[in-house]
């Protein structure tokens with residue numbers, strides 16, 4: 562008998578207790594799961610257990626893991642690019658025109674590489690924003706999983722570093738220099754992945770599928786590529802677009818004189834590699850890269866990150882940093898250099914209103 566004459570039935574007590582436990586479980590399970598996930602994601606790495614891959618929604622991502630997956634994606638996408646070219650099944654068609662009226666080509670190589678790169682990155686980092694040059698057909702998904710391994714050179718050079726998932730934007734170029742790919746100028750072709758954090762390019766991967774060379778770099782982290790030991794600042798060799806040149810030759814000559822050597826080449830990735838110390842026989846060398854027409858962020862983000870990681874610069878022609886969030890276009894042209902006085906280069910450029918794409 563309970564006090565005050567209230568009789569408690571044992572069955573009622575049991576039901577009441579079970580209900581109470583249910584409410585408590587509901588309240589705490591989400592909270593505990595959240596704490597557990599955060600604890601796992603922020604596990605320190607040096608010497609300790611490896612943090613799990615990927616990201617919890619609104620959680621953290623490890624940039625070292627993102628670098629490892631970016632390298633893998635560029636390589637795996639590159640396999641498709643190479644396979645399609647070697648099988649001669651490009652199926653090239655025009656996907657539109659640039660503002661200047663140049664035809665933009667699309668091939669099976671672009672599409673298959675894009676599918677592979679996108680799903681690999683999306684599978685490993687579902688919470689991260691991924692912007693890719695080609696449209697992803699959701700009816701044609703591919704399951705490409707990451708085995709969680711981090712290559713030895715990345716492990717040795719890069720420390721884990723966590724950032725909030727929502728601060729990250731990944732840019733994929735599944736086939737840079739598509740025009741040259743259709744002309745079978747294989748040396749210009751690259752696949753690229755870039756990771757921007759709060760709009761700043763932080764990780765860059767540029768992969769050459771036909772020679773299996775990969776350059777990667779992380780700002781404030783490390784790289785597997787370096788700058789050359791010297792550059793010609795007085796009469797620099799200028800590397801420019803061969804298929805979207807606009808008035809770039811005029812700009813280069815006006816800036817550096819008529820004797821300046823101008824190297825027309827395909828691919829934004831290739832042109833950034835031309836500024837670096839790259840052990841490739843089919844790679845030309847240049848001192849400055851200039852582009853004056855409109856260009857998309859997936860074309861330039863990886864190169865921008867690599868240059869920034871190595872102490873170089875890629876800016877608009879008026880010297881502004883390019884932000885890799887939001888819209889996918891860059892309006893202000895670009896100038897890229899390393900181990901040079903970048904500001905002095907910009908000051909030398911002629912009035913852009915008269916010579917640029919406008």
Ligand SMILES: Nc1ncnc2c1ncn2[C@@H]1O[C@H](COP(=O)(O)O)[C@@H](OP(=O)(O)O)[C@H]1O
Nearest residue numbers: 659736737738739802805827828829854855860
């Ligand atoms: N005016 C423009 N409009 C749109 N894309 C441009 C462009 N100029 C260059 N690009 C793109 O930038 C990349 C490098 O160009 P280029 O080889 O002329 O230097 C190419 O990317 P894709 O091959 O990935 O399409 C090219 O299509």
Ligand SMILES: [Mg+2]
Nearest residue numbers: 734737738860
């Ligand atoms: Mg491109």
